[in-house]
Amino acid sequence: MTVQFQSFREGPHLRGMPIVDQPPGDLRLGVNRIGAAWRPGTSGRFLQIDSPSTGETLGHIALSTRADVGDAVAAAHAAREKIARMGVFERAQLCMRIADAIEAKGEELARLVCLEQGKPFHSEAKGEVAGAALGFRNAAEQMKWLETAYFPVADAGKRAFSFLQPKGVLAIITPWNFPLALPCLYYLGPALATGNTVVWVPAPSTSLIAVALMECLIDAGLPDGVINLVLGDGAEVGDEAVIHPGTHAVGFTGSSATGAAIARRGAGKPLLLEMGGNGPTIVLSDADVDRAAALVGAGCFANAGQICTATERILVHRSVHDRFVDGLVRVAEAVRMGDPFDPATTMGPVNNAMALDKMMEHMEDAVARKAQVVRGGGIAPGMATNLYIEPTIVTGLTRESLLNKEETFGPVAPVLAFDTDAEALELAASSPYGLSAAVFTQSIDQAFYFTERLRVGIVNVNEKSCYWEPHIPAGGAAGSNSGLGRTGGRHTLMEMCDLKTMTITLASR
Incomplete structure (x- = not known):
């Protein structure tokens, strides 16, 4: 196994993290979930994940290319109709099953968060698992009771209404500081509840926990292609998800510099950006x-x-x-x-x-x-x-x-x-x-x-x-x-939907 170190210019997310050409077979290997299949990225390179807590090597992730993102976008498009036509209450039930699946693997997930991200197991990692389950439960409940409007109009022979429709395929890029709870609370739970499909690019240094979360989603019955996981450097796969013509909106949490770049690259698409803070x-x-x-x-x-x-x-x-x-x-x-x-x-x-x-x-x-x-x-x-x-x-x-x-x-x-x-x-x-x-x-x-x-x-x-x-x-x-848009409860749900207006002319009038 040969090892080389990624230069800063090749991708700041990978700076200082070892790249290997062939990982050993006795460690955890993280691969993409695209459509119905687990498959490694096509770069032929693997990122070694070492624990900041203990220094031990936890495993490797197979790095992806822009072509892998294209496949994920295609899978998300193929799944759009199914999830969008699923009833709100049925999607809510799916979110609840996912929350149950997360809680069922709570100890295992908390252990991996502890080792891969660095949080102490008892005081913080367990709480993050609870936050991940809450993200799906909240989205389920809030979506069921999210109301839209009937508008009085001047013409007595007409009626006007508004209703919510999913935006389509969301490009979601998430950070390493809360690698389990934040994606669920901010993006994945709300995206699923509102009937969108997702191409998800997590931070490379905490991608093993993203794979473990995907396993929970699949165990709970997530339809193939609704959430697609692509592992790799944000400068390549994250950028491709943002600029790909097949993604319709972008959600990102991370640094202000990266968020500003995403805003430029994704110009013209709806953006939900939570960036840096120094309040x-x-x-x-x-x-x-x-x-x-x-x-x-x-x-x-x-x-x-x-x-x-x-x-x-x-x-x-x-x-x-x-x-x-x-x-x-x-x-x-x-x-x-x-x-x-x-x-x-x-x-x-x-x-x-x-x-x-x-x-x-x-x-x-x-x-x-x-x-x-x-x-x-x-x-x-x-x-x-x-x-x-x-x-x-x-x-x-x-x-x-x-x-x-x-x-x-x-x-x-x-x-x-x-x-x-x-x-x-x-x-x-x-x-x-x-x-x-x-x-x-x-x-x-x-x-x-x-x-x-x-x-x-x-x-x-x-x-x-x-x-x-x-x-x-x-x-x-x-x-x-510090960003654009609002996360939290119904505000996130509204950010992920198009508000459509319908007017009806009544023949009897």
Whole structure:
């Protein structure tokens, strides 16, 4: 078996991940699901998947080509009529069976999420499995009760109605930070409930869990070709799914840079894009400081900071700054890294070398600008891989710091001080992202003041910035780098449907 390393230019998703020409036969092999068949991609190359948690090789995925995407699109077209003509309640029952199948394999799925993505088994991976099942259950229930309208018209001899129809074949591209729950909640559950077919390209580094999810869908009776799984580099297979003339709409969650490229490449198609976030958390002088520190710390270190709505930067009124930082230190000191299957472990590694490099670059920039690293700041010693990063707290930052301006996507809590409300809003606006924010205050007036002025899609008051329930609308504010459209409950369902209007002239009138 020969090994070569993919260059950055050949595909940033594969940077640093080994490519082999022939995988060993004793490890898990992930292949495409296209139509009724499991089949390897036609590139003849295989990506080795190593666990960020333990360092062990978990298996390989067979990398696909643009031609494989074309086959998947053809299979999705062949299945369109069947799923679109299936009754809403019948599709809802199918979604419920899928949720049951996910739960039946819950331990197995959670173990694979833990090893492949890096989440601790007990504190996070099991919850992700529950989220995946919930994605299909929610879509089933919400679709059954989604109403459209009858419109009064001026002509007494006419009637006007609207109803929903599936858009067709959806190109869906999903990230590695929530590789199981996010596809189900945002895309696959809603796509199936609304009667669409799918060409799904998951992130390469977490594609084994995507294969395991497809097995659950098939076990539950998913008709052939309704959801087609294509494994490979986003720069090739993801791009082909976006630009292929046979896909009718695009759903994507991931970085702002990739999302902007998808928006350009998919111009003219309906787009549902959830992109990067660097939303501010604002702690005002009247806040419950201890509560704020506890919740902010949870928002910084959950999933090792790898959440689009994570608490990425913290703006604290100078009068409570030191007390708040002391509370944040206590939260960081309580974080436990180690054996991913130990119930005491609360935080895992970052998923890949690119994530590690980005956080280290941001930390080096902060130190060069004379910021103070209060706690952490480096790779945790004594861990199974070098992808474990210490829970980190940084103060004394300027608005020019990369920790303030860019999305870090790691377990770091950057703290900036402010003196006035105007200064807090100015600092909040100094980053181009507009996904989520949080405000801590005991004043209802201040809660509304900041909520109405922050250019973000969702503001959580006296709660961490990453709090969300799947039926609540979420997405980026217009004019920001955080996306287009809304995910969450009926809003996702509406994004995946065409609203058709029908007028009828009554012969009797």
